[in-house]
Amino acid sequence: MTSLAARILSGDVRAASRLMRNVDDGVGSAVMELRTLFPHTGRAYVIGITGSPGAGKSTLTDRLVAGLRAQGKTVGVLCVDPTSPFTGGAILGDRIRMQDHATDPGVFIRSLATRGALGGLSRATGDCIHILDAMGRDVVVVETVGVGQDEIDVAQMAHTTVVMAVPGMGDDIQAIKAGILEVADVFVVNKADLDGADRTVRELRQMLELRHAVRAPAREHDARHRRARASADEGPSPEVKAPTGPREWEPPIVKAVASRDQGVKEVLAAIEQHRAFLDETGQRAVRERARAKMQFVALLRERLLREGLGRLERERGRLEEVAEAIVAHRADPYALAESLAQQLADG
Amino acid sequence: MTSLAARILSGDVRAASRLMRNVDDGVGSAVMELRTLFPHTGRAYVIGITGSPGAGKSTLTDRLVAGLRAQGKTVGVLCVDPTSPFTGGAILGDRIRMQDHATDPGVFIRSLATRGALGGLSRATGDCIHILDAMGRDVVVVETVGVGQDEIDVAQMAHTTVVMAVPGMGDDIQAIKAGILEVADVFVVNKADLDGADRTVRELRQMLELRHAVRAPAREHDARHRRARASADEGPSPEVKAPTGPREWEPPIVKAVASRDQGVKEVLAAIEQHRAFLDETGQRAVRERARAKMQFVALLRERLLREGLGRLERERGRLEEVAEAIVAHRADPYALAESLAQQLADG
Numbered sequence: 267m268t269s270l271a272a273r274i275l276s277g278d279v280r281a282a283s284r285l286m287r288n289v290d291d292g293v294g295s296a297v298m299e300l301r302t303l304f305p306h307t308g309r310a311y312v313i314g315i316t317g318s319p320g321a322g323k324s325t326l327t328d329r330l331v332a333g334l335r336a337q338g339k340t341v342g343v344l345c346v347d348p349t350s351p352f353t354g355g356a357i358l359g360d361r362i363r364m365q366d367h368a369t370d371p372g373v374f375i376r377s378l379a380t381r382g383a384l385g386g387l388s389r390a391t392g393d394c395i396h397i398l399d400a401m402g403r404d405v406v407v408v409e410t411v412g413v414g415q416d417e418i419d420v421a422q423m424a425h426t427t428v429v430m431a432v433p434g435m436g437d438d439i440q441a442i443k444a445g446i447l448e449v450a451d452v453f454v455v456n457k458a459d460l461d462g463a464d465r466t467v468r469e470l471r472q473m474l475e476l477r478h479a480v481r482a483p484a485r486e487h488d489a490r491h492r493r494a495r496a497s498a499d500e501g502p503s504p505e506v507k508a509p510t511g512p513r514e515w516e517p518p519i520v521k522a523v524a525s526r527d528q529g530v531k532e533v534l535a536a537i538e539q540h541r542a543f544l545d546e547t548g549q550r551a552v553r554e555r556a557r558a559k560m561q562f563v564a565l566l567r568e569r570l571l572r573e574g575l576g577r578l579e580r581e582r583g584r585l586e587e588v589a590e591a592i593v594a595h596r597a598d599p600y601a602l603a604e605s606l607a608q609q610l611a612d613g
Numbered sequence: 614m615t616s617l618a619a620r621i622l623s624g625d626v627r628a629a630s631r632l633m634r635n636v637d638d639g640v641g642s643a644v645m646e647l648r649t650l651f652p653h654t655g656r657a658y659v660i661g662i663t664g665s666p667g668a669g670k671s672t673l674t675d676r677l678v679a680g681l682r683a684q685g686k687t688v689g690v691l692c693v694d695p696t697s698p699f700t701g702g703a704i705l706g707d708r709i710r711m712q713d714h715a716t717d718p719g720v721f722i723r724s725l726a727t728r729g730a731l732g733g734l735s736r737a738t739g740d741c742i743h744i745l746d747a748m749g750r751d752v753v754v755v756e757t758v759g760v761g762q763d764e765i766d767v768a769q770m771a772h773t774t775v776v777m778a779v780p781g782m783g784d785d786i787q788a789i790k791a792g793i794l795e796v797a798d799v800f801v802v803n804k805a806d807l808d809g810a811d812r813t814v815r816e817l818r819q820m821l822e823l824r825h826a827v828r829a830p831a832r833e834h835d836a837r838h839r840r841a842r843a844s845a846d847e848g849p850s851p852e853v854k855a856p857t858g859p860r861e862w863e864p865p866i867v868k869a870v871a872s873r874d875q876g877v878k879e880v881l882a883a884i885e886q887h888r889a890f891l892d893e894t895g896q897r898a899v900r901e902r903a904r905a906k907m908q909f910v911a912l913l914r915e916r917l918l919r920e921g922l923g924r925l926e927r928e929r930g931r932l933e934e935v936a937e938a939i940v941a942h943r944a945d946p947y948a949l950a951e952s953l954a955q956q957l958a959d960g
Contacts, residue, residue, distance in 0.1 A: 297947050297951065300947050301945055301947045301948060304942070304945050304946070304947060305942055308940070308942065318665070318666070319665070551940070554940045555933065555936045555937055555940055556936075558936040558937075558939040558940045558946070559932060559933065559935075559936035561946065562932075562935065562936060562939060562946040562949070562950070563918070563922075563932075565946055565947070565950045566918060566921055566922070566925075566949075566950045566953060567914055567915075567917075567918045569950040569951070569953070569954045570914075570917040570918060570920075570921045570950075570953065570954055570957060571910070571913060571914045571917060571918075572954070573917075573954040573955075573957040573958050574913055574917045574957060575910075575913070576958070577957060577958065578913075585906060585909075585910075586902065586906065588906075588909065589902045589903075589905040589906035589909060590902055590905075592905040592909060593655070593898070593901045593902055593905045595651070595652055595655065598648055598651050599651070599905070599908065599909040599912055600644050600647050600648045600651060600912070601648060602909070602913075603909070603912045603913045603916040603917075604644060604916070606913060606916070606917065606957075607916045607917055607919070607920040608920075609957060610917060610920040610921060610924065610953075610956060610957045611920050611923070611924065
């Protein structure tokens with residue numbers, strides 16, 4: 267029997283669907299398939315789309331896909347959508363959206379619904395990017411649903427990250443403040459026919475100027491957060507220095523009405539400019555290292571946790587029983603975690 | 614020298630600040646302190662507050678704190694806020710908000726900004742809940758900033774989870790759909806003086822009725838997601854069955870204008886009712902087991918990852934170098950993760 271990986275490499279779309287489902291479900295055998303595919307990855311250009319719910323991400327994604335297809339590029343779309351099952355969001359959404367491109371083999375759309383107690387959203391997203399990449403898709407679009415930290419991580423797996431806002435209420439600006447500003451390579455103010463679009467553009471511009479003044483090196487999360495670590499009980503926070511790096515990218519702010527196909531060409535052009543910038547400055551390699559690091563950490567985190575929980579179960583019983591023992595203070599979670607970690611250190 | 618833990622148990626608030634900072638920074642020595650504190654945990658009632666940015670979470674939190682203080686309860690507040698450092702969100706926010714309660718030793722407010730490349734937000738939140746609990750706070754309020762999956766996890770560490778929405782644009786309903794509906798014990802439609810408040814209440818009620826019809830057992834994420842795993846290429850999704858459990862909680866929907874202190878008493882009453890429900894039905898123990906499980910998994914995940922990365926560095930070099938090797942296809946991330954996990958299995 268031919269492996270899923272071999273079938274995927276020969277262009278079998280159903281095999282890709284199957285492997286992506288296994289990846290999403292955390293099926294163990296997927297790892298061998300992914301190892302077979304891995305040498306065939308590294309060519310796709312990855313675009314991340316994120317922003318508040320209601321910003322019109324799926325509409326813009328659909329329009330961008332149409333634009334990319336018109337350029338002759340093959341596209342894979344990942345909708346990272348841990349929507350609750352009873353709304354049927356992910357699955358239903360796939361079906362509806364597949365219909366738009368049902369006759370086009372150059373478009374492959376799948377949703378990821380992963381959200382077990384073990385996390386795994388980032389890992390599954392990373393794996394699925396690898397699959398689409400190995401399938402030979404020229405462009406992979408990763409669209410997130412929420413706007414939390416997981417979603418920001420996921421959006422950062424891209425070469426170019428598009429952050430969407432809509433006019434009104436200042437909500438989106440607040441959402442964007444919550445950690446997402448630094449990861450934006452292109453801003454889109456969607457629904458720009460609504461009142462307040464210009465104000466939203468202005469607010470974004472002001473935030474970018476503020477960022478420019480005190481900018482931390484992009485995508486260096488650890489360093490950034492270490493610098494930011496000054497607690498309320500200990501004087502002012504240490505100064506954040508401007509980077510000493512070379513030419514910097516100024517994220518453009520594009521107004522759009524995606525539902526009427528307005529501004530979509532401009533968004534594509536902005537993405538293309540960013541891609542050229544990454545290539546010219548050698549920053550594409552930097553970005554790809556950051557992505558490889560993030561994908562690997564997500565992979566390692568989940569793999570180690572699974573192994574650790576397996577070992578815990580063999581030694582101490584089921585996780586539910588351990589949790590019960592913790593509540594009753596018959597077990598100390600810190601001691602348990604420490605002892606498992608020690609085994610990894612000594613092993 | 615007296616340990617931080619001993620000082621915390623004797624009521625030293627500065628020691629608590631210090632330990633919480635260490636926990637947030639992932640300082641290794643914090644683990645021993647947490648082990649000392651752990652036997653003193655388990656008494657605090659934990660309330661989670663989540664919802665879209667701009668929903669007025671911090672305003673409501675402040676009002677709830679005032680209400681709880683009026684009832685004579687001591688309160689600890691955790692603002693889970695991975696806001697970007699250059700906006701100064703977390704630190705500045707602490708300072709501003711501390712001023713409101715600066716003269717009240719019965720209120721202790723701290724922000725968590727943790728967000729390294731390793732994750733750790735859930736782990737740090739769990740640890741800080743333990744610290745506030747060990748300090749003897751009657752109530753711990755955990756307020757999140759975003760509305761992504763991490764935030765939902767964090768909100769679920771509560772006995773009672775309050776989900777906030779505001780009228781307008783349907784954004785919040787969409788945000789709430791994204792996985793947050795099932796974790797809500799109390800809904801608050803804030804800014805209820807705005808147009809559309811009644812419509813938002815109505816939409817929430819409809820969603821709750823839909824949930825009722827096809828409800829999956831609350832908080833059983835794994836099972837829920839397994840059931841929901843039907844991919845677009847494989848027929849309809851398996852049926853989701855109604856739970857066989859006993860009496861169910863109907864999440865009330867409370868209208869409020871927190872900034873004018875309207876509806877805050879009603880929110881407190883709804884939380885109190887939910888607390889009584891948990892006690893009467895024995896579901897408090899269920900909830901506490903779920904929380905212990907979630908906290909422990911977060912702890913184990915981060916602890917194992919740190920050990921695994923340490924081992925990787927000893928054997929293969931720094932993470933950055935490994936990432937570079939992965940990009941160049943000189944290393945296979947799947948094989949690396951597998952070999953580290955195997956050591957944990959064999960150790």
